[in-house]
Amino acid sequence: MFLLDKMLRKIVRSGDLTVITADGRERRYGSPDPAREPVTIRFLDARAPDFIARHPRLGMGEAFMDGRVVVDRGDVVALLDLIRSNVPWERGGGIDGKRKIGKRLLGTVGRFNSLRASRRNVAHHYDLSDRLYDLFLDADRQYSCAYFTDPAVSLERAQADKKAHIAAKLALAPGQRVLDIGCGWGGMALYLNRVADVDVLGVTLSEEQLGVARRRAADAGVADRVKFELIDYRELDGRFDRIVSVGMFEHVGAPHYRRFFTKCRSLLADDGMMLLHTIGRVGGPGATDAFTAKYIFPGGYNPALSEILGASEAAGMVTTDVETLRLHYALTLEHWYERTVAAKAEIEAIYDVRFYRLWTFYLAGAISAFRHGGLVNYQLAYAKSRDVPAIARTEIVQAERHLRDA
Template identity: 35%
Template sequence: MNTDKMFYKALFKNLFFDPCDVKYWDGEVQHCGDGKAKFTILFNEEIPKGDVIKDPFLTLGEGYMTKKIDIDGDVQEVIESLYNNKESFMSNGHKYQKLIKFIPNSIKKSKSDIKYHYDIGNDFYKLWLDNTMTYSCGYFKSENDSLEQAQKNKVEHILKKLCLKENQTLLDIGCGWGELITTAAKKYNVHAVGVTLSEEQYEADKERIKKEGLEGKVEVILEDYREIKNRTFDRVVSVGMVEHVGKGRIDEYFTDVDKLLNKGGISLLHCITGVKEGGTNSWINKYIFPGGYLQSVREIIESLTGHSFYLVDVESLRRHYGRTLEHWARNFENALPEIEKMKDETFIRMWRLYLNACAASFNCGNIDIHQFLFTKGITNDIPWTREYMYTD
């Protein structure tokens, strides 16, 4: 038996929470755990053990992308089984995050990173997002809520928290395809401004604003939020953007929000959070979100309260994001005939792994997502209880 195979047999013996089989490149099958196998890991070719030892997340992720490794079973369940085994060295990959060299996110680099992920085609995203084109965590008031309803719930939940008043100004940092800014203008009669670095989103937003007759009420800007000058707003919101500001840059984000938010104004930050510092892994960093970094709750609150902000409310939506990603993953598979016309097999396997791995990470608590509501200085504009957030 070669040393690589011996390594893998020892590795997989106790890697998963559930019983499974591993079929190696020479046809041998190893059974791991007690009971009937719930899934099978297939090695279509040998991968040097040194690569796994150096960086298991990158090596095994690339192995799946290029079909050196395959899975007979549900991809999400396999990854959840990996994460649910708390004794496994891969259930918490923080020591491997130290391998990543974080490059400071300049405005130029941020534009390049956003283009990499978000400008791969509006037509691609339309195939598996819902009709609102919302690419962030939904809010499921009921287990029976559709993905589209959950996304509308999320936008309304955020707008309620912001306590919007007629004719106020609202800035959405990282506005995506415009669901929040258009809803805010239509329902609350505010002047909403969205800022994005994605050219594809920018063009789609301009078209949507015109189609819905919101010119003069809704504005979209193609630039970095750090480039906004001589404008301030009554409300500032950011949904799923701060993950892109980079390691060591959260304080810079709050400094800029401080400049953009009027005194007494209200801001909401909705973002994925790391359970500990150092939240990302090398495969995600290389193939999905280059330059991304998940701030921990401690990092965010420490930075937020170091400015002139007053923290009002913090809410975890971890289970909501797990369910959102499960919807996306199913939609992605259902849309495969159309996706295959646009993308090659390596891309498809990469995105399948990304969506399922993220669903597993939220479900298992490896990562979280929070909404932080805060004010610039002390304000009494917010109701006494949280009841206003939940009433229709």
């Protein structure tokens, strides 16, 4: 416990953390803070504290998954929020001046996503049980950052507003051909067809998502206008008036960014437009945290804005709009976490208790990263030419208001 005790005394200054060791001894850290609920954790394995201290980027997640440490007061969200809020990004918590060159190189190597690796990485996460996603997502299965016009609105309302927010920026017109890269379960493609009378091709690397998306299009009677294919964006041909990509760019990998934008530019009509919606990081380039890379999104990486813009500029894309959604994903994740906890028995029945702990730790860690760490969400609009519709923000706002009212 010596190493972990030393670490916690250095980190936890604000907030009340109690640690009970496997032999029943109690240690207190920090000081009471009305803004944070007190948290108590208890070790069931005497070796777990040392394991966590020696593997700080992975140890707590694995010890929690394996039941070697439990949260007796509060929950895992409160625990990670207490820890992360003491070292927020704004106060240098996300800037590691001692990062080794070798570590950065290892992070880069892990982001070389070949065609085969991309399919394998996507299947790892998105080919999980359909029932799991039904339990914590909204009815449309929007598995990306929602748009909260008010923090108090429901998840369903915020996800609908996200789709309207994106559609307004695309300046759609009836009869246009739209490409949805990383279409998920088809919700965005079906929405754009419904509200804008456009034809959509959605592409995914997940067989599970493909089956659901095609079934939804058939059930809606629009399978002739909203089509879905199992294909990598690098293998696409054709010409599209609009391209939208929501929550997919995180899986591209930094070494492939320029190729991604070059491909998108080649697929766009001369007067075409594109909307990219992605998790990103404030500050400069970094590395994916060890827990996420190992258990959740292998090959995934959340880019810095400079990495996105550098690649899109090199590919000859005209950036027409940039927006940073700061706390929207934290609010989204809080809804997902609450629904996951409410469905604990069902999730454990689908998988097991270890998977349930993994999933709650993943969501809790993401909440703390968007609340106090360096993660945000970016929306960037692009065109091949500066002469595209909606040259004033008022046009986008008016279009969005119309879509939301509808």
